[in-house]
Amino acid sequence: MILSKTTEYALSILGFMATRNRELYPAEYLYAQLKIPRQYLRRLLTDLTKKGFIASTRGRNGGFVFARDLSTINFSQVIDAMEGPEAMNTCLLGFAACIADHPCAMHDLWLEARAKMVETLTKTSLADLREKYLKDQVTNDK
Amino acid sequence: MILSKTTEYALSILGFMATRNRELYPAEYLYAQLKIPRQYLRRLLTDLTKKGFIASTRGRNGGFVFARDLSTINFSQVIDAMEGPEAMNTCLLGFAACIADHPCAMHDLWLEARAKMVETLTKTSLADLREKYLKDQVTNDK
DNA sequence: ATAATATACTACAAAAATGTAGCATTTTAT
DNA sequence: ATAAAATGCTACATTTTTGTAGTATATTAT
Structure with missing residues (x-):
């Protein structure tokens, strides 16, 4: 088993974001790319935000960015x-x-x-x- | 996470049996020693029997023994x-x-x-x- | 101002893992 | 024969994990 599905999702999200060249990753975009169940993905993104890996901005043109340098995660x-x-x-x-x-x-x-x-x-x-x-x-x- | 509770139980059962000097291990004895939930333990013992690690004998003086040599598991x-x-x-x-x-x-x-x-x-x-x-x-x- | 596009939150639903209860069956000591 | 002591099996209960729906809130382009 090794890792729970939730943890695999988290690694998948961060790993994906880390290897692309965008500034900003809206949940809907990540959903289209990663196919993690939509609402579950949103919850995980909020979790990852609270845990300080990423930061969120709300409203139009909002989305998620890394909260700290990639080398520190x-x-x-x-x-x-x-x-x-x-x-x-x-x-x-x-x-x-x-x-x-x-x-x-x-x-x-x-x-x-x-x-x-x-x-x-x-x-x-x-x-x-x-x-x-x-x-x-x-x-x-x- | 690494291993599920069920797998930990299985390793605990087999590890315990492998390190003692009994011939026969009745479920009730293993329960007393390992404190794995009684009915769950019994189910696991049946599973481990079906999977060929141990063998069971029913009836009075029944219980579980290793089905093959310890060195092959x-x-x-x-x-x-x-x-x-x-x-x-x-x-x-x-x-x-x-x-x-x-x-x-x-x-x-x-x-x-x-x-x-x-x-x-x-x-x-x-x-x-x-x-x-x-x-x-x-x-x-x- | 308002509509569009985001995230945040809350409550519920479904599925999987873990745990429980009770009866059926087998074997053996007496 | 019968009671005791063991495993086998089935069905259900509980808990945890995973997934869904809908509403509230925030931001910005127009």
Whole structure:
């Protein structure tokens, strides 16, 4: 499972915005591009605004823009914001077998495996994503 | 999020059974030990039986035993069986930004990060878990 | 001013995951 | 034979996640 649909949506939205060249992204435009259910998308955009990743302007010519530099937003931050910071921190074997006894045997291995994934997600910013995307595009168009 | 509660339960059950010295594990005993909701636990045990990890015997003196050698059951197999084989294989940025265009820029990084985790989960069997558990126990008791 | 085009909010609906209850069936000790 | 102790099964209940509808509010072009 790894990520909830909601978190995937959030990453999809931010990832899309980060790799295009618009200033402003109205919800309706994102809907047309991403096909995330319309009202759900709007709610997520409001959430992402409240969480400080993007900023909104209302009224005609309104829409969403990034609230801070792409280089300051990494994937772990987005995941933590959407799923809660504890989501990536539970023991693989759960409570019982782990806590009841002594730290579960799998704990170390699991921590290590997960740590590597989290590290990659932490060190990669939306700016990195954009850079990679643009480079790939040049290569493909050639 | 990473794993559903159901999958955590399954790993908890099998991990617990793998690290103790009983032959036979009746549901009621596992309930007492693991505190997984009683009826849900029973259902999971039936599922795990149908999926071939454990075998059941009914009637008095019945219960559950491993259906195959501990060394032939790894964590990936259990996760795949519980969540479906595709669960660990979706693109981080989801469909739209990824497929609509060209393979999404994040894809490679994501694949790599996840692959490491899956590798660890694949190469670790319940026999490894048991071994580690027993070793830790000796150390702790000293 | 007003209409058009945005986001914000609230309440509800549907689907999926998790949890519960109760009875049926099987086996074995007595 | 019968009671006890176990799994198997089905149907329902609750909770969480995901999705929908409609109205309120803000901004700007005309």
